[in-house]
Amino acid sequence: MKNGFNGILPGQVEIENLNSLSIIHYPFSITYLTMKFIDLSHTISSELPVFPGDLPVKLKRDKEISKDGYTNFRLCTEMHVGTHVDGPMHLTSDVRYISDIDLERFSGEGVIFDVRGIEKIALTHIVPDKIRQNQIVIFYSGFDKKFGEEDYYHNYPVLEEGLINFLVEQKIKMIGIDWFSPDKEPYPMHSILLKHDILILENLKNLEQLINKDFEIFAFPLKIKADSSIVRAVAGINK
Numbered sequence: 641m642k643n644g645f646n647g648i649l650p651g652q653v654e655i656e657n658l659n660s661l662s663i664i665h666y667p668f669s670i671t672y673l674t675m676k677f678i679d680l681s682h683t684i685s686s687e688l689p690v691f692p693g694d695l696p697v698k699l700k701r702d703k704e705i706s707k708d709g710y711t712n713f714r715l716c717t718e719m720h721v722g723t724h725v726d727g728p729m730h731l732t733s734d735v736r737y738i739s740d741i742d743l744e745r746f747s748g749e750g751v752i753f754d755v756r757g758i759e760k761i762a763l764t765h766i767v768p769d770k771i772r773q774n775q776i777v778i779f780y781s782g783f784d785k786k787f788g789e790e791d792y793y794h795n796y797p798v799l800e801e802g803l804i805n806f807l808v809e810q811k812i813k814m815i816g817i818d819w820f821s822p823d824k825e826p827y828p829m830h831s832i833l834l835k836h837d838i839l840i841l842e843n844l845k846n847l848e849q850l851i852n853k854d855f856e857i858f859a860f861p862l863k864i865k866a867d868s869s870i871v872r873a874v875a876g877i878n879k
């Protein structure tokens with residue numbers, strides 16, 4: 641050991657085995673050995689609130705252990721309910737299903753901005769220097785507390801075009817929001833993001849737990865031939 645350096649760099653873990661010292665390289669500063677998961681997802685049930693006019697979720701126990709010898713459930717749902725990821729096919733002419741999208745796009749280093757109380761979120765409301773290529777940029781509005789209320793689908797904040805264009809230039813992977821859409825009808829910001837292969841993670845919750853933390857996001861879709869998918873979104877933070 642020279643000058644206090646033991647040969648292990650941040651993002652590396654030393655594993656001692658019988659005869660030698662091995663070093664495993666991890667791409668991030670948070671490793672699976674030190675990671676704790678925070679659930680960012682709404683629970684899927686027949687009571688899950690849906691966008692006004694959309695079909696309700698039907699989740700039904702259709703086999704009973706006492707009667708049928710096993711339990712099974714049947715789910716009938718649209719993809720844009722609860723916590724879900726919008727794929728390119730949703731609002732562009734892209735023909736790729738969500739199952740065709742590279743898995744790398746659904747996880748990565750996250751960065752969060754506290755935008756509570758701001759109706760039109762612009763570049764001036766964030767710290768542009770914090771954003772780097774391939775990050776997942778999360779906007780925390782606290783709006784998840786209104787999930788299921790009338791207000792949730794009408795008086796939600798929007799992301800302004802200057803901010804969206806900046807995120808496109810930075811080549812981020814995905815944005816995540818704790819409300820239901822980054823824009824209003826006819827959803828021009830959706831189109832810009834999806835045309836540039838930036839996915840949109842919607843209806844997140846519990847984002848307050850990520851403030852001032854280093855974290856990674858994992859939000860994998862079902863392997864499904866659909867435009868978009870319901871997801872179990874989680875953040876990994878240091879224990």
Ligand SMILES: [Zn+2]
Nearest residue numbers: 720725726842
């Ligand atoms: Zn959606």
